[in-house]
Amino acid sequence: MDKQRDAFLDYLTYQKHYSLLTVASYQREINDFIIYLRQESYQSFQECDYALIRSYLVTLNKRHLSHNSINHKLSSLRSFYKFLVRQGYVDDNPFLLVNALKTGLRNPDFLFIDDMLGLLDSIHIDSDLGMRNKAMLELMYASGLRVSEVVHLTLDHIDFSHQMLFIHGKGNKDRYVPFHDEAKKWLVEYINHARIELMSTTHQDHDFVFVNKRGGQLTNRGVEDIVNRCMRDYDPTRKIHPHTIRHSFATHLLDAGMDIRVVQELLGHASLSTTQIYTHVTQEKLIEVYNKSCPRQAMERLEEKKKSVD
Secondary structure, eight states, X not given: OHHHHHHHHHIIIIISOOOHHHHHHHHHHHHHHHHHHHHTTOOOGGGOOHHHHHHHHHHHHHTTOOHHHHHHHHHHHHHHHHHHHHHTSSSOOGGGGOOOOOOOOOSSXXXXXXXXXXXXXXXXXXXXXXXXXXXXXXXXXXXXOOHHHHHTOBGGGEETTTTEEEEEOGGGOEEEEEOOHHHHHHHHHIIIIIXXXXXXXXXXXOOBSSBOTTSSBOOHHHHXXXXXXXXXXXXXXXXXXXXXXXXXXXXXXXXXXXXXXXXXXXXXXXXXXXXXXXXXXXXXXXXXXXXXXXXHHHXXXXXXXXXXXX
8 A cells, every 4th residue: 555655646746746745745644544444454445445435534523623624635535546546556436436525614715725735736737728727827826816807917917027917907996916936937938838839829919818729818717617627637526716716815815914905905805895705714723823822721831831841
């Protein structure tokens, strides 16, 4: 089992080009499953079936893991077994029989940071369309763009030297939005190579940044289809809208401590009340803040420090 796990991690690293953090996350999830299999006296991944998975889920629930954490494990193992089937190590993928657990988190919908980065890392870049998808989703997450702003973005609205976008947004309101080095890297690669190739197939000549397979301007529906396909490849149990990426952008900035008025400016909201829908706090964040702030917890930490000094 260890050799098959390592083969999968090598595949993620050298063929899929996943980041080290994403590969490490997969490794943790698979190692946890291997430990469980060995505790139950199983010797191979081939022995796993639906009944075993249900038993594993019971164990995870007894550990008081959140539904989001359990869904993350299921997603990782589903991808792992997909690899095992393709390599002929197992006959089928029993994790396809298990649906994601309900989380009740739908106001607004967003991805946790691990899932957001995992989605971006999972995008195939071995084709011109794949490179377009990578550049587009990286920029959407880097700058919190609306779908309409993505499809109408033009080359002259990108300032690479200052890493800023000029956005003509909703309600005819203009704003400047920054983007980071990672987004710049993929955007430059796409514009200098993949975009040129896509436009040359039908001799297109326009300034829209993101183009379809025929070199024409992408539509809102086209962006939705791309996001859906990328998410399906990453986690087939979940469907997201492009706005989910914008929600994730805002949520992660606020969770990191950015002032809500700055986030309002980046999103192009006319009213602060619109931005306030993103001030929801994830369960993990809530627990983290509570444990740091709770008076009783603080007293216990002080007592522990005194004991260690004594």
